Amino acid sequence: MDKKANIWQLLFFVAIPLVPLLVFWIIPLFVSVWLSFTNWDYISPDYEYVGLSNYLNMLADEAFLQALGNTLLFAVGTVIPTIILGFIFAVMLSRLRRNVTFLQGLMFAPWITPMIGMSIVWSWMFDPRVGPVNQMLGFFGLPEPHWLTDSNFAIWAVIIVTVWKNTGWAMLFFSDALTKIPQSLFEVADIEGAGRWAKIRHILIPLVSPTTLFLFIILTLDALQAFDQINVLTQGGPSGSTRTLLYLYYELAFEQFNMGAATAVAVLILVISAILSFISMKISKKYVYY
Amino acid sequence: MAKREKIEKLILFLILLAIGLFMVFPMVWMMLSSLKTTEEILGGSLTLLPSDPQWSNFPKALEMAPFLRFVWNSFFTASVIVIVQLFLSSLLAYALTQMEFKGRNTLFMIVLSTYMLPAAATYVPSYVIISRLGLMDSLAGIIVSNLANVFTIFLLRQNFLKVPKELIEAARADGASEWTILWKIVAPMSKNALINASILSFVLNFNNYLWPSLITNSEENYLISVGLNRFFNTQGAFEQTFPLIMAATVISVLPLLIIYFVLQKYFISAVSSSSGLKG
Numbered sequence: 385m386d387k388k389a390n391i392w393q394l395l396f397f398v399a400i401p402l403v404p405l406l407v408f409w410i411i412p413l414f415v416s417v418w419l420s421f422t423n424w425d426y427i428s429p430d431y432e433y434v435g436l437s438n439y440l441n442m443l444a445d446e447a448f449l450q451a452l453g454n455t456l457l458f459a460v461g462t463v464i465p466t467i468i469l470g471f472i473f474a475v476m477l478s479r480l481r482r483n484v485t486f487l488q489g490l491m492f493a494p495w496i497t498p499m500i501g502m503s504i505v506w507s508w509m510f511d512p513r514v515g516p517v518n519q520m521l522g523f524f525g526l527p528e529p530h531w532l533t534d535s536n537f538a539i540w541a542v543i544i545v546t547v548w549k550n551t552g553w554a555m556l557f558f559s560d561a562l563t564k565i566p567q568s569l570f571e572v573a574d575i576e577g578a579g580r581w582a583k584i585r586h587i588l589i590p591l592v593s594p595t596t597l598f599l600f601i602i603l604t605l606d607a608l609q610a611f612d613q614i615n616v617l618t619q620g621g622p623s624g625s626t627r628t629l630l631y632l633y634y635e636l637a638f639e640q641f642n643m644g645a646a647t648a649v650a651v652l653i654l655v656i657s658a659i660l661s662f663i664s665m666k667i668s669k670k671y672v673y674y
Numbered sequence: 675m676a677k678r679e680k681i682e683k684l685i686l687f688l689i690l691l692a693i694g695l696f697m698v699f700p701m702v703w704m705m706l707s708s709l710k711t712t713e714e715i716l717g718g719s720l721t722l723l724p725s726d727p728q729w730s731n732f733p734k735a736l737e738m739a740p741f742l743r744f745v746w747n748s749f750f751t752a753s754v755i756v757i758v759q760l761f762l763s764s765l766l767a768y769a770l771t772q773m774e775f776k777g778r779n780t781l782f783m784i785v786l787s788t789y790m791l792p793a794a795a796t797y798v799p800s801y802v803i804i805s806r807l808g809l810m811d812s813l814a815g816i817i818v819s820n821l822a823n824v825f826t827i828f829l830l831r832q833n834f835l836k837v838p839k840e841l842i843e844a845a846r847a848d849g850a851s852e853w854t855i856l857w858k859i860v861a862p863m864s865k866n867a868l869i870n871a872s873i874l875s876f877v878l879n880f881n882n883y884l885w886p887s888l889i890t891n892s893e894e895n896y897l898i899s900v901g902l903n904r905f906f907n908t909q910g911a912f913e914q915t916f917p918l919i920m921a922a923t924v925i926s927v928l929p930l931l932i933i934y935f936v937l938q939k940y941f942i943s944a945v946s947s948s949s950g951l952k953g
Contacts, residue, residue, distance in 0.1 A: 397769035404821035412799035490694030661790035
């Protein structure tokens with residue numbers, strides 16, 4: 385039996401820890417929703433209720449539709465390679481017995497570096513004249529795009545940096561999941577004479593599927609919130625080709641001070657995130673193998 | 675057979691080593707570039723190593739902006755945030771696991787529902803709240819607005835649930851207060867979870883950029899990423915200052931990188947432990 389708490393204990397153990405959560409999370413979330421129905425401009429104390437017009441304007445705005453498309457491309461373009469590469473690296477690592485921690489250490493290192501600092505480094509690595517990326521491509525006789533100034537390539541530059549930073553993280557999750565697979569399953573597979581690919585397809589991939597799903601959701605939520613690398617590498621440009629929903633929100637709120645329109649975009653990001661995390665909770669309750 | 679397996683493992687190791695080196699290449703390239711002269715870089719040759727290491731790039735960069743101050747600000751705010759987060763989250767996780775009160779499950783569901791929501795959606799109202807509290811452009815503002823950490827609450831709750839109930843009941847029978855039970859029994863038994871939560875939170879807060887950049891505007895209050903990006907935006911367009919920018923970036927990346935390579939084991943177990951939080 386847990387102890388029944390008295391009022392003072394509740395105040396101390398529950399109310400006090402909840403203060404920061406309320407003041408900087410829960411209340412602001414509700415206020416954001418409310419602001420999205422106003423035309424507040426931050427500077428003046430007055431505002432009017434404008435109903436749904438922020439949302440309707442948003443849907444009719446080409447910059448918004450472009451940002452929506454960019455966000456989708458960015459999310460798919462970062463999440464899928466991160467998961468696939470993370471899985472492949474983890475499977476390869478699982479076959480080694482020595483030096484595993486050393487190799488994991490190298491691959492995971494990008495995750496702990498600051499995104500701002502490393503994006504600055506990448507912005508020079510992508511430099512068409514002195515950057516090693518194009519020097520390498522040129523060495524192999526491949527085309528050398530102007531990564532950050534060509535609107536066809538800019539988003540791929542941002543995607544490359546994001547995948548580079550997160551793959552090691554995904555690899556650690558898969559490594560952890562692989563160690564939890566019972567060894568007996570492989571023994572059975574050996575008796576049945578299953579080949580390496582059959583083992584990967586019929587044992588590894590299904591048994592790490594909860595991890596894959598979890599990573600898929602977390603990485604998608606992460607992609608929705610990507611900011612630092614875009615800010616350093618392209619600032620949303622050229623011609624809006626790397627402006628995601630979050631970047632649009634940032635420009636509307638903190639460059640144009642159009643708080644109503646900005647919070648409408650924020651509410652949309654919020655709704656997408658809420659749906660994703662709801663799905664993840666529902667599904668992960670269903671498929672827990674261990 | 676055994677020999678073939680050995681060769682196979684060696685090849686596998688070499689491939690993985692190449693991948694690993696590729697992953698740290700940007701860091702290595704940054705460090706080498708910070709020691710080159712402008713001419714050497716703009717020459718555009720493929721040479722990786724600086725011909726004559728320019729250590730003076732570092733004092734020159736430090737003269738242009740107070741980077742050590744920025745590093746200190748990041749270190750200080752991240753440390754305070756982590757300590758307060760651990761304290762508050764321990765209290766709440768303890769209440770959620772060892773105390774009985776009305777609405778306990780509802781409360782947990784509400785906290786849970788904020789877990790994955792984007793922080794950016796709170797920025798406009800939080801901005802107003804920070805300015806009403808008079809904490810605009812201060813380290814206190816950065817600290818106060820980052821104290822809530824739902825992830826830490828989860829991680830601790832999950833570990834506090836593993837503490838045997840008999841232990842807690844025995845302590846209560848001996849007349850121990852809830853406060854004592856938390857800090858003398860439950861917290862020590864969840865030491866690993868506390869370490870893991872602090873590592874993850876420290877990295878995120880040390881590297882934090884967008885929110886701190888919105889609420890600070892004087893140099894003395896910049897976190898390292900904020901100060902570095904402002905420096906990059908004012909100097910970045912000039913190829914002449916490129917080695918200095920690399921030197922400044924090294925200063926921003928190196929502190930955590932050193933801590934990471936020393937405490938690598940802990941970092942990796944911290945991330946692996948967070949994978950147990952599915953659902």
